[in-house]
Amino acid sequence: MxxxxxxxxxxxxxxxxxxxxxxxxxxxxxxxxxxxxxxxxxxxxxxxxxxxxxxxxxxxxxxxELIHVVASYSLARITEQAESALAEETDAFEALRRFVHRAADERVGALCSLLYEGFDKNDPNVVDARLGLESAVERLMDNARRSGQLRPDVGLGDLMVAITQLTRPPAGTGCALIERFMHRHLQLFLDGLRAPARSELSGTAVTFEDFETS
Amino acid sequence: MxxxxxxxxxxxxxxxxxxxxxxxxxxxxxxxxxxxxxxxxxxxxxxxxxxxxxxxxxxxxxxxELIHVVASYSLARITEQAESALAEETDAFEALRRFVHRAADERVGALCSLLYEGFDKNDPNVVDARLGLESAVERLMDNARRSGQLRPDVGLGDLMVAITQLTRPPAGTGCALIERFMHRHLQLFLDGLRAPARSELSGTAVTFEDFETS
DNA sequence: GGAAAACGGGGAGAACATCTCCGTTTCGGA
DNA sequence: TCCGAAACGGAGATGTTCTCCCCGTTTTCC
CATH class of the missing domain: 1.10.357.10 (Tetracycline Repressor, domain 2)
Structure with a gap:
């Protein structure tokens, strides 16, 4: 449409x-x-x-239809961010860090809530866009993992879910407050992602499919 | 009432x-x-x-009224968790860690959204309960900071907001999924809180008042 | 065993969101 | 400058959803 x-x-x-x-x-x-x-x-x-x-x-x-358009726009812009981070940053972890903060600025967290309300996940365009994002972020993480800067026990889903959660407007407030905390918390989370791991994680690394197939 | x-x-x-x-x-x-x-x-x-x-x-x-009762219950239980962690754990960071995971199990994140919808913040009982929680968590963090295990550039609010955010049901899904990620993400965040700090944070440490007075 | 209290289902009333009608305004070409 | 076509905005009809009450029935406890 x-x-x-x-x-x-x-x-x-x-x-x-x-x-x-x-x-x-x-x-x-x-x-x-x-x-x-x-x-x-x-x-x-x-x-x-x-x-x-x-x-x-x-x-x-x-x-x-409105939701569909808005969500598609955002998905595309976030994918761009991932790809430009891949292309332009020399340090692997810095690329990851840059992507995370840029994605936060796009308000992924808040817009993620659009996904459930009648958003056609099987629309070919959407599937393509999603696969593109997946692949770009996976490459970002792979690079960081290979360079020994990213702890090996975390997966794509761990990062994506954490980004969406930490960048959502807190509870019932407007979005004004979160702006102040968002980047601090993402930075703290990124520090926790660095190798060597400072603790053992429960469960297993979360992949994209884990929460797509819900 | x-x-x-x-x-x-x-x-x-x-x-x-x-x-x-x-x-x-x-x-x-x-x-x-x-x-x-x-x-x-x-x-x-x-x-x-x-x-x-x-x-x-x-x-x-x-x-x-229903919201009020539910919220009060939860607030009390979380405060208990903070105080028992203080009393029973010998290692300061372990006490903090225990509190964080227990608070997550109480679903603070999800219930925090009750606060905005006509919840009387000035009810004396509520104020007392909130001060009790604040003080207990502040002591948990002070201890960990003094023992050199907690990075000094984070505040009470940083921790509390991150807990609520990371333990909320993700977007429009039920709460089933988050159970799997929650503790992983909290653990990663806690790893990021450890001293020595692995990066410099933007902004300033967030206190409780920062988001109470919104 | 009986009175008082609590229960459950159904439904009236109100509020809210969606989507359309139609008179008015704005654009863009001759 | 002028005109036709397209877009606009506000107000309202329609449908849905939540809240809250009524009343006949069931349960508790003395």
Whole structure:
């Protein structure tokens, strides 16, 4: 559906105010989802974007579609972050560290809650994007592991879940507070990831599939 | 209000099925809040407790009161955990470690979301309980810091927020998954807390007030 | 064995979110 | 500058969900 909408949009060069409003709505939706979760009233999103609710419905058929677009955007941007960290950093652990903090800035944690609410995990585009992210982060971790800087008993899932958890807006508050703590806590967590391990971990390394197949 | 209810309850020795149902409702509410957040339908809680919704309303005037009771219970239990760790463990960092994992088992993270939804922070009982917890955890951290096992650049709030974040049910899933990761992640975080510090942290140590006064 | 208390299910009432209608405004080309 | 087409915004109909109460039935305890 996203593809179709884009195609239509290109066929008819669309008015500038229409495309601007579309962007505004997506941005507002991202913020609103981050702050109030995936079931924030669509009217609130429209209001935050400074448009009428009818405009929102004109651009997106329903909440489902809006979530899909917002989530896809974010997924793509985080993957970019992982790949640029891979390409540009020379030190393996520094690359990992950079990715973690950048991903946090994208508010992965908050947006992850979109995944459950009618988000089509089997959409080919989404699957591709997810595999791309998986592979990039796996490479980041492999590099760090091989260079002896990352403890060997942690997996991809350990890192991803921890990032999402630590970057979520705390409890019922807005997102203002977490900004102050997020990077401190991620840094502490990263320090715990460094080799040599300072303790033994319970359970086994968590892979991506572990929480995809839930 | 909680005090009054208890007083009434003692004045009239109450039937055993009534008190049993009350306990059941509290337990069910705790689980439901953990899994679905503070606005889970009260009917769902009643159903989970195996009672009719009328029974729930007979015991608790409204959602507000139920939340209050559940939160107070949990706060008290976590404080107990902190104090028993202080009293029983000889190694300072081990005491801290034990407290962190026990607090996680109490599902602090999930229940923290109750705090915002009409929870009376100024109720004298609550204030006392909170101060008790604060003081106990502060002592745990002081001991560990003095023994040279805890890095000096972290504060009470850093620890408390990280615990709540890492022990929350991830995104929109039930609570089943997190059980597997929680303790691993807490352990990794604790490893990051150990002295000597492996990196420099941004910002300043977070105190309790920092996020109480939001 | 009986009165008092507690229980459960069903349903009225209110609140909220979604999505549409239609008169008005804005854009972009001639 | 002017006009047609497209987009806009607000208000409201519709449907759903949660809250809370009523009342007939069951359970407890003296």
């Amino acid at each position: 996203g593809g179709m909408a884009t195609a239509e949009r290109k066929a008819q060069p669309a008015r500038v105010d229409a495309t601007r409003n579309r962007e505004r709505i997506i941005a507002a939706a991202r913020e609103a989802f981050v702050e109030h979760g995936p079931s924030v009233p669509l009217d609130a999103i429209a209001h935050r974007a400074g448009v009428g609710n009818a405009t929102l419905y004109r651009h997106f058929a329903d909440r489902h | 909680g005090g009054m209810a208890t007083a009434e309850r003692k004045a009239q020795p109450a039937r055993v099925d009534a008190t049993r149902n009350r306990e059941r409702i509290i337990a069910a509410a705790r689980e439901a809040f953990v899994e679905h957040g503070p606005s889970v339908p009260l009917d769902a809680i009643a159903h989970r407790a195996g009672v009719g919704n009328a029974t729930l309303y007979r015991h608790f005037a409204d959602r507000h």
